[in-house]
Amino acid sequence: MQFRTTLLMSQFVTHDVKRFVLERPDGFSFTPGQGIELVIDEPRWRDEKARPFTPTGHTDDRVLEFTIKRYAEHGGVTDRLHCLEPGAPLRITEAFGAIHYKGPGTFLAAGAGITPFLAIFRQQARQGGLSGSRLFFSNKTPADVICEKELRHYFGEAAQFTCTRVSGPGYGEGRIDQPYLEQRLTDRSGYFYVCGPDLFVEEINAALRNMGIKAESLVFEQ
């Protein structure tokens, strides 16, 4: 099923990520963490393959929010999305996907892979908080961290931000890999939520399995 919608506004979140607010189509619903597929309903773009994105707002908001990173060098859908004006016509599918909140645990994200977790964190923050959970968030540089203030507000000391290219005070340095996780995951109970580029998800899942985490504790998009 497809829903027609319209862009209401967009604003910068980081230098290459924007928050998009869309009209909420009648009958559209989602579970925090799920994705949709989106098409720009303009002559040049409507036959382009739909691209997946994740609603990042609350499930009962009267509008839909997306948080989308632009890949200008691809000249694709995200590049065009970042140039759209309010009123632009869009189409989205029903929500799908395996990521949803199952209980407290460890959230491991890289880059725009934070988006399904943003929806989950916002819902959990409203429903009593995120105690018992922690966040490891990897980015290239501090300037790339999406919604950093909000995430620090939710997690306090339980959030660790690491940068792989350029780091700075308040950020770890290097990649999140098995030695990094072995050092920091003293408590290995709860769920392990993983989202990011395919290679990140593969490597983190492999590291967690090597560390004895059971497959049923891993939550990620298959």
Ligand SMILES: Cc1cc2nc3c(=O)[nH]c(=O)nc-3n(C[C@H](O)[C@H](O)[C@H](O)COP(=O)(O)OP(=O)(O)OC[C@H]3O[C@@H](n4cnc5c(N)ncnc54)[C@H](O)[C@@H]3O)c2cc1C
């Ligand atoms: C379930 C799911 C949910 C997602 N949710 C979000 C979200 O909420 N927010 C978000 O920001 N992202 C999200 N993503 C990622 C998002 O779908 C992609 O970033 C998006 O599809 C990229 O679309 P694009 O058309 O701009 O680029 P692409 O489709 O990657 O590329 C367009 C064209 O550019 C060329 N190209 C591809 N790679 C390169 C390259 N490295 N260099 C040069 N040219 C290249 C190819 O010819 C390609 O056809 C999600 C992904 C999934 C699977």
